[in-house]
Amino acid sequence: MKNVSLDDATKLVETAKNKAEEIEVPMCIAVMDAGANLVAFERMDDALLASIDIAQNKAFTSVTLKLDTQTVHEVSQPGESLYGIGGTNSGRIVTFGGGFPLTDGDTVVGAIGVSGGSVEEDIEVAEAAIDRFAEL
Template identity: 50%
Template sequence: MRRILPLVLMFLLLAATVQAAEVKKQLPGDLTLAEARKVLETALIKAEAQGVPMNIAVVDAGGNLKAFVRQDGAFLGSIDVATKKARTARFFNMSTAQLGAASQPGKELYGIEVTNDGLAIFGGGELLVKDGVIVGAIGVSGGSVAEDTNVAKAGAAAFESVKKNK
């Protein structure tokens, strides 16, 4: 009996651990996959309307890739640029256009683009904010800076409408 009791207790502990692992919790300030998909889908519609193949990346609050799409014909080199735009916006809590303006020669952040394994400091990276908390960012690359920015802003606007409908 003394040998069985520790085994039973160990089994119950293991079962409780497995059950706790199966409970999926949404962390406060986290971007859900459904939200990331909505941002991505809306940005994709805008990219298609512009007629320019794009790479679109959505990152979570930690700057980790949450969703990504590369349209047929989009530049291969823009995969990295789109992802860096999203991460750059998230890392510095501002759009990449804003960071770019602050990093011009003679400005306070001149040279920042060489930090963090390289940053993207031109338009096309926008923040995703929920209830005043930054929960992610979108980065777009493949067209002109204006085209990339238009697509990123469309995705960010879709996020605004998703959170208001909840």
């Protein structure tokens, strides 16, 4: 696999949406390919409007840095190696959890970003999609 296909991205969005419905938190879910191009996106009814950009930027962050956004949070704190990174890339770098790279072996082939709940809820929903990706 060299890139996330539309078919795979659609399955990830559906899996994330099902998890969000299970925990009763409306979410925005974005899947990008390895080139940081949006492949699939869904905004559930009543999801926060701000979460549209946040979900996409979480995916952007994860695919461009090849890191999950929780790790970006940890390394972007004062005194850490990536302090200040949140102000780069025209403000698109997200420094809190909910974005994950999608990998095929050691190769990043895309990313998912989820926004709409607490950081913990966003991570939980994204991880459901990550588990599904491992099965594809």
